[in-house]
Amino acid sequence: MRKQIIAGNWKMYKTATDARRFMQAINQTDWASELDIVICAPSITIPALIEELKGTERGIAIGAQNVHWEEEGAFTGEISVSMVKEVGARYVIIGHSERRTLFGETDEMVNKKVKRVLEAGLIPIVCVGESQTEREQGRTNEVVGMQVEAAFQGIEKKDMTKVIVAYEPVWAIGTGLASTPTDAEMVIAEIRRQISHLYDVETAESVRLQYGGSVKPNNIKSFLASPNIDGALVGGASLAADSFSQMIGAMEVSS
Numbered sequence: 153m154r155k156q157i158i159a160g161n162w163k164m165y166k167t168a169t170d171a172r173r174f175m176q177a178i179n180q181t182d183w184a185s186e187l188d189i190v191i192c193a194p195s196i197t198i199p200a201l202i203e204e205l206k207g208t209e210r211g212i213a214i215g216a217q218n219v220h221w222e223e224e225g226a227f228t229g230e231i232s233v234s235m236v237k238e239v240g241a242r243y244v245i246i247g248h249s250e251r252r253t254l255f256g257e258t259d260e261m262v263n264k265k266v267k268r269v270l271e272a273g274l275i276p277i278v279c280v281g282e283s284q285t286e287r288e289q290g291r292t293n294e295v296v297g298m299q300v301e302a303a304f305q306g307i308e309k310k311d312m313t314k315v316i317v318a319y320e321p322v323w324a325i326g327t328g329l330a331s332t333p334t335d336a337e338m339v340i341a342e343i344r345r346q347i348s349h350l351y352d353v354e355t356a357e358s359v360r361l362q363y364g365g366s367v368k369p370n371n372i373k374s375f376l377a378s379p380n381i382d383g384a385l386v387g388g389a390s391l392a393a394d395s396f397s398q399m400i401g402a403m404e405v406s407s
């Protein structure tokens with residue numbers, strides 16, 4: 153049985169002060185969750201979040217949203233896996249469509265980052281997804297399939313089981329137009345089939361697959377009810393403590 157996982161992607165929102173306020177509000181809610189709960193914050197706010205979580209029973213893990221694939225070097229403005237690991241990050245989002253489209257991140261870079269993150273013992277949340285045009289052309293499975301194959305090139309089976317893949321159709325991100333649970337399940341089931349083809353059935357069954365794109369407290373349950381969808385990667389609705397808590401509550405009910 154795969155453990156369900158909700159991850160908030162805060163993107164470029166929240167200063168450390170805002171992040172502390174969010175965590176203080178979360179710490180006042182009274183859920184105790186069996187889910188894996190992750191907040192992927194701007195790297196500079198990670199220490200503040202870790203500090204707020206100390207001594208609480210929330211079981212929330214913190215993640216980064218990007219790292220460089222080299223261990224260190226002359227890469228002005230970049231941040232390494234060791235740096236985010238040392239301050240307490242346990243997850244890293246890799247290959248988000250905003251990184252791919254706005255910052256020129258290629259499948260090759262995604263692959264190198266996935267390798268580095270795994271080497272460091274952190275968990276990569278690898279994002280894949282088709283654009284509106286690709287969807288209209290009927291190329292969703294082909295595009296997503298190519299992204300999956302490229303991202304995990306050279307990754308050993310034992311590491312693959314630790315990976316999380318987030319299917320985030322680009323047209324659904326930040327638009328309020330979520331995929332239907334049926335469509336998301338179809339693509340995600342295809343991703344699982346592909347992992348099984350690249351590795352084996354056992355590996356594919358152990359990899360957790362998330363849906364992301366306009367997930368909200370009122371629709372998260374419908375996605376989680378699908379057999380291959382193990383969680384959600386949430387942008388906008390993860391920014392407020394009350395909607396984040398509501399989504400966790402909804403997942404508890406559906407799990």
Ligand SMILES: O=C(CO)COP(=O)(O)O
Pocket residue numbers: 161248320324325326327328364365366367385386387388389
């Ligand atoms: O990009 C996303 C999460 O990584 C999704 O963002 P929204 O939930 O705001 O659509």
